[in-house]
Amino acid sequence: MDRSVTVEHYKAAMLLSGVGDALGYRNQLWEFNKSGPAIHQELKELGGLKNIKVELPDWPVSDDTVLHLATAEGLATGKEGEKLLHEVAARYVKGMKDMDGRAPGNSTILGVSLLKPGKKGGYRVPYNPRGTGCGAAMRSMCIGLRYPKPDQLLSLVAVAVETGRMTHPHPTGFLGAVASALFTAYAVQHRPITTWGLGLINEACPIAKSFVQGQGFAVEETERDWYYFCDMWQRYLDLRGLSSGVGPVIWPSSYGPAERDEAYKSFSLWGWGGDSGHDAPMIALDALLGAGSDWEELMSRACFHGGDSDSTAVIACCCWGLLYGTQGVPEGNYSNLEYQDRLERSAEQLYALSHAPPQPAAQYVPH
Secondary structure: OOOOOOHHHHHHHHHHHHHHHHHHHOOOOOOOOOOHHHHHHHHHHOOOHHHOOOOOOOOOOOHHHHHHHHHHHHHOOOOOHHHHHHHHHHHHHHHHHHOOOOOOOHHHHHHHHHOOOOOOOOOOOOOOOOOOEOOOHHHOHHHHHHOOOHHHHHHHHHHHHHHHOOOOOOHHHHHHHHHHHHHHHHHHHOOOHHHHHHHHHHHHHHHHHHHHHHHOOOHHHHHHOOHHHHHHHHHHHHHOOOOOOOOOOOOOOOOOHHHHHHHHHHHOOOOOOOOEOOHHHHHHHHHHHHHOOOHHHHHHHHOOOOOOHHHHHHHHHHHHHHHHOOOOOOHHHOOOOOOHHHHHHHHHHHHHHHOOOOOOOOOOOOO
């Protein structure tokens, strides 16, 4: 693992993920605005990104950050195996009490209502063929902060699958959690961004499939619905010239806000870009590939579009923070963010855990 990733990078990752959420959400005004060009026009009228002070009451975080914190604070306890899963499930239940004005999704509401943390198997819910949304993807980036090393991939995948299917048991939903966790781990490793998608479908997804089979829970339904996620990702990699993981990235000749809205729609399951488990991390990756170290460009692509803008931004900004820290980010964008203290504290705890000497039983495989 590249030691140049410091605790400050971890803090930037958690903090900027919250910033992306608050900006993409804009108190429900932008998350549900279907026009990227209209959002860009409103942004211009606000004086641009550098002029925005992200603070209450106008810029609350949404359900994305509340539940990302629930995952992060669960992981920060240092628990493993089933104890960890019960811990995270309990924190999801608690997090749902903090949803006033935060617009949680239907699958999340349903899934959490069925959790019974502390009871045998209480971190699992029945298979839901509609559980394809991005609710698992948007709260799982921190799993990659907890298990960032290449030799921890099994642990990362296992925790992402099990916490993801607490609300999104469909593979299109919970594989989104695997993608978000994997991409943050790759960012910690400074793995070339052009290889991330290939690593997802060639390395992490086969591990996820064999893990599900090994657990023996909802195997038949999961295998039946497995291939859409991988097929859509292969299509995306082909489109961008990344099937071999090398590049260069192939971009459309014109790729402004209007063109991106159409592209993101074409990636989607239901016509709302970023709303599902496969395309929220896909749009985040697309933005990271196109923006480099430019914060404004990242936000233009990942956050200010006509899709599920807070969910794509929360993933992209977490990875970007690991790569670049807060360099070039206007201080007003993050200095008074809601839950800033909790985000930074969980980042410090996850950094300490991920950099502790390895334990003999580090790999996580529940029974």
